[in-house]
Each structure stands twice: as structure tokens, then as C-alpha cells.
Amino acid sequence: MRYWLMKSEPGDVSIDDLAKLPGQTVAWYGVRNYQARNFMRDQMSVGDGVLFYHSNCTVPGIAGIARVSSTAYPDAKQFERNSKYFDPKATHETPRWFNVDVQLVKKVGLISLAELRKHPELERMRILQRGNRLSITPLDPAEWKFITGKLAQD
DNA sequence: GCCAACGTTGGC
DNA sequence: GCCAACGTTGGC
Numbered sequence: 001m002r003y004w005l006m007k008s009e010p011g012d013v014s015i016d017d018l019a020k021l022p023g024q025t026v027a028w029y030g031v032r033n034y035q036a037r038n039f040m041r042d043q044m045s046v047g048d049g050v051l052f053y054h055s056n057c058t059v060p061g062i063a064g065i066a067r068v069s070s071t072a073y074p075d076a077k078q079f080e081r082n083s084k085y086f087d088p089k090a091t092h093e094t095p096r097w098f099n100v101d102v103q104l105v106k107k108v109g110l111i112s113l114a115e116l117r118k119h120p121e122l123e124r125m126r127i128l129q130r131g132n133r134l135s136i137t138p139l140d141p142a143e144w145k146f147i148t149g150k151l152a153q154d
Numbered sequence: 155g156c157c158a159a160c161g162t163t164g165g166c
Numbered sequence: 167g168c169c170a171a172c173g174t175t176g177g178c
Contacts, residue, residue: 007175007176009176033161034161035161055175055176055177056175056176056177057176060176060177113177130158130159131158131159131160132159132160132175132176133159133160133161133174133175133176134160135175
């Protein structure tokens, strides 16, 4: 059992968008960074905990709790010629990009980035490090417990 | 919209 | 394999 923070731009898929999808589940397509891809492909298991993070928006922060609901499989968008995620070097025989499915567990009151920064317990989180841009980052179990137990409000 | 930080690309 | 140029991310 591992824990992850996964960024989504609410203009693309917000927590409310996720809540409306069939099964409240979304294919986490479009990751085009090898480190983030490897986390999904090599380390994620069904049931892993996910903090759903809103990035690149008015108030960035954690918007909900979710879970990994599939193992990794080839990202369909890499094969779609008219998609912005199309990759001409990817083939069905040797796909380059993978994604898991993510299912909503519950929406929480937004835990802003500013709020996260207030807690010394969280100071080692990747998301709080200067220059961090990785869209998927692992969380320590203690960080997961602190955030879901102490900061998350229904 | 700015811009610092970082990842990727491609010429050599 | 180096590294300059370029593109992207994402907070502010």
C-alpha cells in the first residue's frame, strides 16, 4: 500500500468533474514525464491512496481523496493522431506512455498549498520543495495520515 | 502574464 | 556524451 499526490488542472479535470464521471473514475491520461510514468507503471497498485491536487489555478491545493483503481495500461491518447498527447514514436507493440485509473473516495474542503506549508510535519513533501514540477509524487505514510486525518474536512 | 526551475531535444 | 536552446510547469 503506497500513497501518492497527483496533480490535475481543474480546467482539465476538477474534483467536481471526477464526481460526475461514470464510476467516479478517470483514466489518468496525458502524463508525459518518465518519472511520473514510472511511478504509475512500476509502483502503483489497486487501492493505493491518492490525494487529488488542483494545480495551476486560483487556489492550488488538495481537493479530494481518491484511490488507484487499476494497474497501469497503455495511455490511449498516445495513439490518437489529433490528440495533444499524441506521440508519433509510440506504437501499440511498444507503447511509451502508461496510465492508471483513479477513483474518487471523497471530496474534501480545499486544503490550500498555503495551508500545507504551515505544518512542519509536511515540510518534506515534494510538492512543497522549490522548483518541484513533478505531477505525481509519493507521500510518506505519516504525511498521508496527517493530511487525511487532521486536515481533511468532509 | 511573469519568470524561475526543470526536462527534453538535437547538433556537434 | 556534452550542452545550448527551447518548451513546459505552475506559483505568484
